[in-house]
Each structure stands twice: as structure tokens, then as C-alpha cells.
Amino acid sequence: MHYQQQLPLEIAIKRAVEIHDPEVRELIELEACLPSFGEEVDTELAKYISGMYAWIRGNLDW
Secondary structure (H helix, E strand, O other): OOOOOOOOHHHHHHHHHHHHHHHHHHHHHHHHHOOOOOHHHHHHHHHHHHHHHHHHHHHHHO
16 A cells, blocks of 8 residues: 555555454454354354465455
8 A cells, every 4th residue: 555555655654554463354254153053064164264364364464
């Protein structure tokens, strides 16, 4: 945003946070509401969700 929209860095960071944080909150809320689909599916779903969190974290670490 800083580069592409030529925003001052502080404003670009603020806008990125305004986009990012509600999306992460929604992901956490959706995860908490998931029903059980049986042990096998639940295990695979947990791996998928863990991968999504790793992807988000990877962007921060990068």
C-alpha cells in the first residue's frame, strides 16, 4: 500500500491492519463454531486450519 498506493508508511500500515485484523478474527470465530465431522475429517481439518495459521504467520516472519 505504501508503494502501490503511494501512501505514507504509517497510513499504509494502519490500513493493512484494518484489513487484516477483522479477517483473522473471523477465521478464529469460524474455527470455534465448527462442528465435529468425525475423527478422520476433524484431524484433516485441523491440519488444514493449522496450515492457514502458518501461512498467515509466514507473512509476518518473512
